[in-house]
Amino acid sequence: MRRRDFLSAAVAASGAIMLPGGLALAAPAGVAGLTSLTVGTKPIPPEERMARIAKLQRLMVEQEIGALIVESGSSLDYFTGVQWHRSERTTAAVIPARGDVVIVTPAFEEPSIRETLAVSGDVRPWNEHESPFDLIVGALRDRGVKSGAIAFESTTRLFIVDGVREASAGAYRIVSGDALVKAVRLIKSPAELALMQAANNVTLAALRYVHDNVRIGMRPEELGAMIDAATAALGGEPGFALVLLNEASAYPHGSKQPQTVREGSVILMDVGCTVHGYQSDISRTWVMGKPTAKQRKVWDTVKRGQELALATAKPGVPVGAIDDAVRAMYEKEGWGPGYRLPGLSHRTGHGIGLDGHEPPYLVHGDTTPLAPGMCFSDEPGLYIPGEFGIRMEDCWYMTETGPKLFTQLAKSIDDPI
Numbered sequence: 001m002r003r004r005d006f007l008s009a010a011v012a013a014s015g016a017i018m019l020p021g022g023l024a025l026a027a028p029a030g031v032a033g034l035t036s037l038t039v040g041t042k043p044i045p046p047e048e049r050m051a052r053i054a055k056l057q058r059l060m061v062e063q064e065i066g067a068l069i070v071e072s073g074s075s076l077d078y079f080t081g082v083q084w085h086r087s088e089r090t091t092a093a094v095i096p097a098r099g100d101v102v103i104v105t106p107a108f109e110e111p112s113i114r115e116t117l118a119v120s121g122d123v124r125p126w127n128e129h130e131s132p133f134d135l136i137v138g139a140l141r142d143r144g145v146k147s148g149a150i151a152f153e154s155t156t157r158l159f160i161v162d163g164v165r166e167a168s169a170g171a172y173r174i175v176s177g178d179a180l181v182k183a184v185r186l187i188k189s190p191a192e193l194a195l196m197q198a199a200n201n202v203t204l205a206a207l208r209y210v211h212d213n214v215r216i217g218m219r220p221e222e223l224g225a226m227i228d229a230a231t232a233a234l235g236g237e238p239g240f241a242l243v244l245l246n247e248a249s250a251y252p253h254g255s256k257q258p259q260t261v262r263e264g265s266v267i268l269m270d271v272g273c274t275v276h277g278y279q280s281d282i283s284r285t286w287v288m289g290k291p292t293a294k295q296r297k298v299w300d301t302v303k304r305g306q307e308l309a310l311a312t313a314k315p316g317v318p319v320g321a322i323d324d325a326v327r328a329m330y331e332k333e334g335w336g337p338g339y340r341l342p343g344l345s346h347r348t349g350h351g352i353g354l355d356g357h358e359p360p361y362l363v364h365g366d367t368t369p370l371a372p373g374m375c376f377s378d379e380p381g382l383y384i385p386g387e388f389g390i391r392m393e394d395c396w397y398m399t400e401t402g403p404k405l406f407t408q409l410a411k412s413i414d415d416p417i
Contacts, residue, residue: 031226036235037205041198043276044081044191046118052079053095053119056184060097066145067096068177069136070153071160074354075181077277081118084109090132090160093121096143104135133163140168151177186360187373188353192278193397196353196375199280200395200406202236203273207284208417210269214288218261220245227271236273236280239356244268249285249389252346252381263289266388272356279356281377282407283393286416295390298382299413301333302390305380306409309348309362310396313370313403320366323348326380327364335382342384349377352395374398392416 056068056079070076071092072084080101084091091105091113101121105113110125117123124139126132140150150172152161161174188196209230210223220243228238244251245259249268261267270283285302287295305326312325326348330336335343349362352375360368362376374397381391392410396403410416 031209031229031233034205034209034230034233036233037201038198038235038275041195041275042191044118044195046081048189048191049079049081049119052184053101056095056180057097059180059183060151063149063180065097065149065151065175065177065180066172067094067140067143068151068153068180069094069156069160069164070177070181071156073153073155074277074358075153075155075185078185078354079119080121082113082116083277084113084116086157090163092132092136092156092160094136094139094143096140096145099143102139102143104132104139106132131163131167133160133167136164137167137171140172145172147171149173149175151175151180153181154178182359185353185358186351187371188375188397189373192353193373193375195275195278196280196395196397197406199236199273199275199278200282202231202234202275203271203280203282204407204417205234206230206236206273207269207271207282211284211286211417214261214267216261216263216288220248220259223261223267223269227269231271231273236275239272239274239279240270242268242270244270244389247386247388249391250383250385250387251389252383252391261288264292265289266295266390268389268391270391270393277354279352279354280406281352281356281393281395283379283381283391284410284416285390285392286413291413295388296413298384298388298390299392299416301330301335302380302382302392303409303412305330305344305348305382306378306392306394309378309380310403310405313396313398315371315398315400315402316369318367319360319362319370319374319376320364320368322362323364323366330380330382343382344380345383346379346381348380349393351376370398372398372400 072086077083089106094102103123107125107127124135210227223243224241227241231238244254248255249266265288268285272281309322312322347363351358377395379393383389394407396405
């Protein structure tokens with residue numbers, strides 16, 4: 001049983017929410033009544049993964065690169081379907097410019113790797129006393145890559161690159177595979193967009209549930225456990241739940257100072273889940289009780305920032321121009337300048353897909369032109385150190401005619417979900 005299904009069953013059966021350390025929190029009435037929003041969603045089919053590999057191989061032939069080596073991580077999943085964790089034991093794919101994929105993995109992991117391998121290919125196991133790098137080099141040679149350039153996916157750890165270099169006695173010229181991978185992963189397919197839509201539907205519904213059930217005296221971990229339980233009941237796999245209360249909301253990733261919900265508290269929640277590996281990322285901020293005039297003004301300014309980001313997004317526009325437009329508007333109203341506080345200290349948004357953060361980025365200087373199928377977050381928060389911060393975040397994707405939101409922007413500080 002998958003973790004998501006187990007959590008859903010547990011929540012439905014008991015209505016309890018598990019806190020860190022195994023403590024149970026009695027769930028507010030109704031969590032057991034939440035029903036899955038992901039019934040009928042389908043994982044990426046093998047045919048689509050094979051098409052990804054074919055595109056990658058065409059690019060490698062054009063650029064005279066013999067193969068791409070991809071270790072465990074989202075790109076391994078993207079191309080092969082193999083979902084594996086990183087450890088000191090190397091699991092990696094050799095994707096040759098011509099021929100089938102080869103997966104090199106520890107021998108005792110071979111059954112698990114074969115279980116998730118979704119493309120045609122060969123699995124070559126290595127025992128504990130053997131070198132995985134010898135197998136990688138052997139796979140390269142078997143696919144006709146005996147010299148010349150080979151690329152490594154950009155997050156591959158150095159010991160793997162060095163191991164291949166040593167095992168091949170320096171036969172290959174090592175190059176970055178970053179541009180190759182981006183050229184394939186950057187544009188999302190209809191199947192990918194559908195999974196991201198499902199993930200966003202789950203997260204927004206979970207946030208609505210928490211908003212309706214938050215109570216005075218609650219701590220961040222209680223709100224986080226509540227969002228995770230709601231996410232599981234709604235059919236998503238909980239990913240992360242950042243809960244920032246009061247002054248902690250002034251720091252985008254929070255503070256270690258203890259906080260509880262009180263009358264007048266600013267509650268900032270940044271939440272995401274996955275559906276068949278594809279991610280959501282939504283933030284909402286509201287006030288417990290009646291907002292102050294200052295809180296209302298800052299909230300309204302952030303919403304205008306979100307709207308301006310979307311209005312700036314047009315096919316062919318450099319993604320960094322979105323950040324520039326929002327920052328210029330903020331500066332006219334006295335925030336900043338630039339990335340200074342009080343103001344917007346982080347980029348306006350990031351790419352999203354199998355990874356919660358992936359290129360390109362809505363940040364000054366990123367010249368990547370917007371193209372249909374690219375996916376981003378839209379989160380131009382404002383932060384006042386020592387007081388509070390406001391962040392709303394919704395994800396969207398580019399179309400031929402402009403941006404399309406996965407979730408509608410929050411309406412107001414009084415109707416914040």
